[in-house]
Amino acid sequence: MNQKPLISIVMNCFNGEAFLKEAIDSVISQSYDNWELIFWDNQSTDDSELIIKKYLDPRIRYFKSKEHTLLGTARNEALNLADGKWVAFLDVDDLWSEKKLEHQIDIILNSNDDIGFVYGRCELIFSDPNKSNKIFKADESLPSGEIFNQLLYENFIPFVSAIIDKEKFVALGGFDNNLMHSTDYFMFLKLSEKYPVSVLQDVCCKYRLHEGNLTNSLRAQGELESIAIVSSFLPKKEAQDALRYHQAGLGIAYLRELKFFKALNILLKQGVFFRFIMRITSAIKSRTGTFKL
Numbered sequence: 001m002n003q004k005p006l007i008s009i010v011m012n013c014f015n016g017e018a019f020l021k022e023a024i025d026s027v028i029s030q031s032y033d034n035w036e037l038i039f040w041d042n043q044s045t046d047d048s049e050l051i052i053k054k055y056l057d058p059r060i061r062y063f064k065s066k067e068h069t070l071l072g073t074a075r076n077e078a079l080n081l082a083d084g085k086w087v088a089f090l091d092v093d094d095l096w097s098e099k100k101l102e103h104q105i106d107i108i109l110n111s112n113d114d115i116g117f118v119y120g121r122c123e124l125i126f127s128d129p130n131k132s133n134k135i136f137k138a139d140e141s142l143p144s145g146e147i148f149n150q151l152l153y154e155n156f157i158p159f160v161s162a163i164i165d166k167e168k169f170v171a172l173g174g175f176d177n178n179l180m181h182s183t184d185y186f187m188f189l190k191l192s193e194k195y196p197v198s199v200l201q202d203v204c205c206k207y208r209l210h211e212g213n214l215t216n217s218l219r220a221q222g223e224l225e226s227i228a229i230v231s232s233f234l235p236k237k238e239a240q241d242a243l244r245y246h247q248a249g250l251g252i253a254y255l256r257e258l259k260f261f262k263a264l265n266i267l268l269k270q271g272v273f274f275r276f277i278m279r280i281t282s283a284i285k286s287r288t289g290t291f292k293l
Helices: 020-028 048-052 071-080 100-109 148-153 166-171 183-194 216-231 237-256 260-267 272-288
Strands: 007-013 035-041 060-064 086-089 117-126 163-165 197-209
Touching: 007 020, 007 071, 020 035, 020 048, 035 048, 035 071, 048 060, 071 166, 071 183, 086 100, 086 166, 100 117, 100 163, 100 197, 117 183, 148 183, 148 237, 163 166, 163 183, 166 183, 183 216, 216 237, 237 260, 237 272, 260 272
Parallel strands: 007 035, 007 086, 035 060, 117 197
Antiparallel strands: 086 163, 117 163
16 A cells, blocks of 8 residues: 555646746656556646647546636636645646655645645746846745744745645635635635745745746736735734735735826725835835845
């Protein structure tokens, strides 16, 4: 009998042919071999299906959605098919290091805590050839244990790095079907509110940053979803303050889009302007290397 627990890997795909082979190969090359890959094709119109079906590994399971859905729904559909107690996530343009699963399952098996999830450090890959890759939060020790209050202000957890307890997450309602950009943020908050979190301090994955990820409109959409998510944890005091923090972030996003009336309307709310000044100051100091946002 295999003593190693089965890990289900969820890979949601919509037109991911450009980097799909690299992502799948990083799964195949894992030193931990007791896994299954749930590949959920969200009605791709490119060659994604042809690419995945070239792999004859019986651990790879291909499913095609009957219709194109929002990301939250697609993630839930794939999650429901997972047989493993532990579920890891890999998007089609990201990569894992060879020992990612092995190191994280070691943390799980050797922990005395009732862990909700384990995450790790991530290398950021820029599509712009003029930008060098960098390690996210390279000079910080990543937090573990009771991280809920800290997480309310910032989603510092790379989705690609996480491995979660499926049963715990499903019991909390799974992914929000109405979210498009922040399904992972809500997941991490739900789990960390109820359970301690463990961390792998080593770099275990690579997250690809495209120019499309960094547009001002996407920043605004992300902050709008973050506001809705954090609001769901009210009336917790920590959520009240974090809400103003995200509202300030929305104001900044609107200023970047030159939507000055919308920005002013947000920033005039009680307590938001102070948070706005704090975030602007942090961003300026971050660029000079004396402070990090």
